[in-house]
Amino acid sequence: MPxxxxxxxxxxxxxTAWYWHLKGGMHKSLWLVILISWGIALFEYCLAxxxxxxxxxxxxxxxxxxxxQEAITLIIFGGFxxxxxxxxxxxxxxxxxxxxxxxxxxxxxxxx
Numbered sequence: 001m002p003x004x005x006x007x008x009x010x011x012x013x014x015x016t017a018w019y020w021h022l023k024g025g026m027h028k029s030l031w032l033v034i035l036i037s038w039g040i041a042l043f044e045y046c047l048a049x050x051x052x053x054x055x056x057x058x059x060x061x062x063x064x065x066x067x068x069q070e071a072i073t074l075i076i077f078g079g080f081x082x083x084x085x086x087x088x089x090x091x092x093x094x095x096x097x098x099x100x101x102x103x104x105x106x107x108x109x110x111x112x
Contacts, residue, residue, distance in 0.1 A: 002051075002054050003051050003052075003054050003055035003058065003060065003065075004068070004072075006047045006048070006050055006051030006054070007047075007048065007051045007055075007068065007069055007072050008072055008076070009047050010043075010044045010045075010047035010048035010051060011044075011069070011072045011073050011076045012076060013040055013041065013043045013044035013047065014041065014044040014048075014073070015073070015076050015077050015080050016040055016080075017037040017038075017040035017041040017044060018037065019077075019080060019084075019085070020036075020037070020040070020084075021033045021036075021037070022085060023084055023085050023086075048069075051065075052065050061107070063107050064107050064108060067100070067103050067104050067107050068104060070100055070103075071097075071100050071101060071104050074096075074097050074100055075097075078093060078097070
């Protein structure tokens with residue numbers, strides 16, 4: 001559970017670091033946006049690294065950690081896309097998400 005909570009929090013920072021400037025920040029210089037994003041990403045790393053260490057020490061494989069992180073990223077980005085960027089979700093988004101969820105399932109099949 002700590003792994004999932006840390007990954008969720010780290011992805012909130014990651015999504016913000018990568019995409020915050022698309023809404024209201026396009027007028028800022030690229031270098032300023034990069035520096036601000038690096039500052040935000042520092043917090044993401046401070047959460048993601050422990051999440052992966054805890055998960056791996058708890059028996060998760062590297063592949064399982066990565067695919068769960070991707071699934072969390074899609075959920076968080078979907079909310080960010082709608083709430084911050086004002087873009088609608090379409091059936092294609094849900095179909096792609098189901099494919100990722102299937103990948104998560106495949107990596108955990110048979111895992112005790």
